Amino acid sequence: MITGLILIISPGIFAQEPGSNPAPKFVSENIECLQCHGRKTYFYHNEWTDMMVKERMNPYYIIDSALFYASNHRNFKCTDCHSSEYQSFPHSGLLRMELGYTCMDCHGGDENFADFQFERIEEEFIHSVHSTRHSEDFTCWMCHNPHTYRISARRDLIPDVVAYDNEICLSCHANINKFQLLTDKINPGILEKHEWLPNQKLHFLSVRCIECHAEQENDMLVAHNIKSKEEAVRLCANCHSQNSLLFTSLYKYQLKESRREKGFLAAMALQWRKNNLITAMDSIAEVNDRNESTDGSVASVVPPFIIGSGSNPLMNLISLILFFSGLLAVMVHVILRIIYKTS
Amino acid sequence: MSEYYYFYPKWLRLWHVLNALLCLALIVTGVSMQYTTHVNSLIRFDIAVNIHNYCGVALTATYFLFFGGNLLTSNGRHYLLKRKGIFRDIIKQFHYYSLGIFKKRQPPFPLNENRKFNPLQQFSYVIIMYICMPFIFITGWALLFPEVILEKFLGFDGLQMTDFFHIVLGFIITLFLIIHIYFSTIGIRKSNNFISIITGWHRSH
Numbered sequence: 001m002i003t004g005l006i007l008i009i010s011p012g013i014f015a016q017e018p019g020s021n022p023a024p025k026f027v028s029e030n031i032e033c034l035q036c037h038g039r040k041t042y043f044y045h046n047e048w049t050d051m052m053v054k055e056r057m058n059p060y061y062i063i064d065s066a067l068f069y070a071s072n073h074r075n076f077k078c079t080d081c082h083s084s085e086y087q088s089f090p091h092s093g094l095l096r097m098e099l100g101y102t103c104m105d106c107h108g109g110d111e112n113f114a115d116f117q118f119e120r121i122e123e124e125f126i127h128s129v130h131s132t133r134h135s136e137d138f139t140c141w142m143c144h145n146p147h148t149y150r151i152s153a154r155r156d157l158i159p160d161v162v163a164y165d166n167e168i169c170l171s172c173h174a175n176i177n178k179f180q181l182l183t184d185k186i187n188p189g190i191l192e193k194h195e196w197l198p199n200q201k202l203h204f205l206s207v208r209c210i211e212c213h214a215e216q217e218n219d220m221l222v223a224h225n226i227k228s229k230e231e232a233v234r235l236c237a238n239c240h241s242q243n244s245l246l247f248t249s250l251y252k253y254q255l256k257e258s259r260r261e262k263g264f265l266a267a268m269a270l271q272w273r274k275n276n277l278i279t280a281m282d283s284i285a286e287v288n289d290r291n292e293s294t295d296g297s298v299a300s301v302v303p304p305f306i307i308g309s310g311s312n313p314l315m316n317l318i319s320l321i322l323f324f325s326g327l328l329a330v331m332v333h334v335i336l337r338i339i340y341k342t343s
Numbered sequence: 344m345s346e347y348y349y350f351y352p353k354w355l356r357l358w359h360v361l362n363a364l365l366c367l368a369l370i371v372t373g374v375s376m377q378y379t380t381h382v383n384s385l386i387r388f389d390i391a392v393n394i395h396n397y398c399g400v401a402l403t404a405t406y407f408l409f410f411g412g413n414l415l416t417s418n419g420r421h422y423l424l425k426r427k428g429i430f431r432d433i434i435k436q437f438h439y440y441s442l443g444i445f446k447k448r449q450p451p452f453p454l455n456e457n458r459k460f461n462p463l464q465q466f467s468y469v470i471i472m473y474i475c476m477p478f479i480f481i482t483g484w485a486l487l488f489p490e491v492i493l494e495k496f497l498g499f500d501g502l503q504m505t506d507f508f509h510i511v512l513g514f515i516i517t518l519f520l521i522i523h524i525y526f527s528t529i530g531i532r533k534s535n536n537f538i539s540i541i542t543g544w545h546r547s548h
Contacts, residue, residue: 251502252489264487316378319514326518330525333440340445 024069026077032087033078038065044089067148081146103140117220124224128214134182143168162208165222169209193229198236211239221253345531350459350545355418358408359540365402366520369395373513399483406476421459422469432462444529454547464526471519475512482509 036042039057046053068074079086083098107118125131130138150164172178173188194200212233214223233239351359372395375385384391413419435451440463443451452461460468485492485505493501527536531546539545 255487256490315510322514323518326521330521333525336445340447342444342447 024074026075027069029077029079030065034063034065034068037061037063063147071146071148071150073146073149100141103144120220121222121224124215124220128224128226129228130226137182142172159205162206165208165210166204196234207239346455346547348454348456348459348545348547349543350454351540351543352416352418353543354408354412354416356540356543358405358412361405362402362409365398365405366516368398369402370513370517370520372398373510374517377510396487399480399487403480403484406480409472421465422473424465424469429462429466433466436461436463440526440529454545459545467519467522471516475516475519479509479512479516482506482512 036044036057040059040062041054041056043052043054045051081101083095085092085095104118104122107113107116108122109119125140130142170190172182174190176187179185179188191200194204197203210223210226213226213229215225215227216223372386372391375391376388376395378384379388379391386394413422432452439448439451450461452458454461482505486502486509489502489505492505495501496504527540530536535546
């Protein structure tokens, strides 16, 4: 038991983000629950036989304490959300009827969470295939486990955010056990279904699933209206073009966030670090080079629109014509001044 | 016998030199960003963006020196366009630059204490300083605070329209700068106007 406790509250679990997060508030209170629910097996004293019994914990009721104490809900007591009657063991059978909280019970209509646009998220979710195809079976918890969910976008590097967010989708769509809880299909077959996608690996590492599979709104950080697979983005030009909504929302997001974190002056210098831009442009160049080498034709992939990078050939041409017309006029005037010897 | 007029007080010369240096930096970095590709760019893209951002903010600050100076001193009167005959005068000046100057005619609007700029000069300065500059500041600051930009503008993406206007204005200002510098070589001597903006004294016929 003591060994178990040491495992549960070992200092390592708080070392995830040193300095950035103070220790969780209710570690000692939560030990009561996590001494059983934080492990795959638990022990209890059977009063009838007067023996210690070792039991296996239902895997759906195991809470990974390390993940919990790194999550957004780390400063809650278990009994903040679950009945305080769970404090007695064995738990009453009636507690199984307890209704769990939904996200909106706490986050809905609260000004403190206004930035996260929970109401809009709910509205988008209601229209998504997750809701329309699975009715009430599908709740927020399916993707956002309240015991582990961590809003990562605000402090992590973009590739880490992509990996974290995609893991949420893949936890069902690449996991037959979870996938089959909601559908009769045998295998999600993610890799086969994305075989058509050029640079599949690069896309998976750099782009969130929702960028192609959800309806994008300019001012919505995380789209929740997941569309059916028939409606997913399949045109390269939807992203690799001058008029990409994805680009617009990324530009806005990146600038806003870096300003919030570093302040206005520093944010100006931090936007478009070399890595972000050059990597994006290099990957396009790479595709172009490959296209050229395999079929000999000039690549058809359009470079992404970059603020300040004039990728509109017509505008570039018009501006060059106007510019050289101006220069020509000046040159003619200079020549005439020389000929007529005017000052 | 030449006459001298004190056209450019110290604050104006200070503003002018700051304005000139910042505009040059903005144009060079702006052009570099505009024509950048993944392999070639005049200045590395992220460095160009950083210089452009800081110079843009600094230029906005210097604009207040210009605007405030014109508001508080008599220099502002030179930017007040007259209502009647303005285009006639502009055409007259244009005519002088395109023909009269080669026939060694006298300028139609000789400069003096009350007329620091000829009509063409005055008109272009007003357009650049009171229309183009404020709009390039607004669009530039909007690109730094993109959340204030309308999502859609005339059916186009608001952010890209803002960027488009910013680039077009930058282009107009660049053209103006070239013509401005060239026309500065027209005077009693070619170096005359350049010396004036350093010493403050303008030499007239």
